[in-house]
Amino acid sequence: MHLIALCSVAALALAVFCWLTYRKNRLLPQPLVEQLNEMLSRKDLEQAYRCCQTHPGPLTQALASAIMKANYERDMYNKNAMENAVADECFRTETKMMATVNYLNTLAVLAPMIGLLGTVSGMINSFSALTAGKAEASDLAKGIGEALVATGGGLLLAIPSMFLYFAFRGLIAANMADVHATLSHMLDRFTGEAHGTPPPVLQPV
Numbered sequence: 001m002h003l004i005a006l007c008s009v010a011a012l013a014l015a016v017f018c019w020l021t022y023r024k025n026r027l028l029p030q031p032l033v034e035q036l037n038e039m040l041s042r043k044d045l046e047q048a049y050r051c052c053q054t055h056p057g058p059l060t061q062a063l064a065s066a067i068m069k070a071n072y073e074r075d076m077y078n079k080n081a082m083e084n085a086v087a088d089e090c091f092r093t094e095t096k097m098m099a100t101v102n103y104l105n106t107l108a109v110l111a112p113m114i115g116l117l118g119t120v121s122g123m124i125n126s127f128s129a130l131t132a133g134k135a136e137a138s139d140l141a142k143g144i145g146e147a148l149v150a151t152g153g154g155l156l157l158a159i160p161s162m163f164l165y166f167a168f169r170g171l172i173a174a175n176m177a178d179v180h181a182t183l184s185h186m187l188d189r190f191t192g193e194a195h196g197t198p199p200p201v202l203q204p205v
Contacts, residue, residue, distance in 0.1 A: 003114050004153040011107045011161045018101060018168045027058050027175045033182055036063065040190040045070055059179055062089035066187060076191050086183045094176045101168045108161035115154020122147030 020026070032055055039048040049067045052060035065085040071078040126144055188194035 001118065001150060001153055004111060004118075004150070004157055007107050007111060007114070008157050011104060011157065011164070014100070014104055014107075015164050015168075018104075018164075018171075022097060022168065022172050022175060024175050024178065028179055028182060029055075029057075029059075032059070033186075036060075037186060037189055040186050043190060045190075058090070058093040058176070059183065061093065062086045062179070062183055063186060065089045066183070070190075079187060079191050082187055083184070086180065086187070090176055090180045090183070094172060097172045097176075098169065101165060101172065104161050104165040104168065108158045108165060111154045111158035111161065113154070115151045115158075118150020118154070119147040122150060 032051075036048055036051060036059075039045075039051065045067050049064055052064040052067070063086070065088070066082040069078055069081040069085045071081075122144060125142065125146060185194055
């Protein structure tokens with residue numbers, strides 16, 4: 001149970017970290033998006049790049065990578081290379097995010113195994129009591145109780161951890177898709193293919 005309690009603290013800490021870090025408001029801050037859109041509409045890549053360096057994050061990292069590929073002498077400012085840079089950086093960022101979220105899946109898998117270890121320990125204690133000739137109910141109840149508590153504790157940790165894993169995995173996929181769409185619109189504004197506001201995205205969560 002001490003191990004299960006320790007894993008519960010780790011799962012709670014991971015859940016809080018993921019919620020604070022991977023929210024849409026954090027990944028896609030609208031004031032920054034509007035500021036970058038305005039710079040790219042003016043084709044001020046130098047200022048946009050400085051802004052990306054000042055505000056590190058998934059959005060600005062991908063845009064900075066694209067800006068490094070821009071070439072005024074190429075057709076459409078070398079847009080294909082810029083789009084590839086955005087896609088590569090978004091994929092890399094999402095992979096890093098999932099590496100953190102995967103720890104919740106690890107805890108969800110480990111918790112029942114730790115509970116099973118406690119179950120085996122409790123049954124061993126019960127059979128040891130029988131072997132020693134202690135057939136009283138109280139002698140057996142201690143080991144059986146240990147087994148049931150360990151099993152229940154493992155499941156109580158595994159079920160929420162698995163739910164949080166799938167929830168955050170979906171959150172990251174949805175938010176990174178919106179980040180990618182926003183970056184694509186920024187490049188369209190830079191090349192002159194778009195002039196209006198980007199299509200609406202889901203409400204921040």
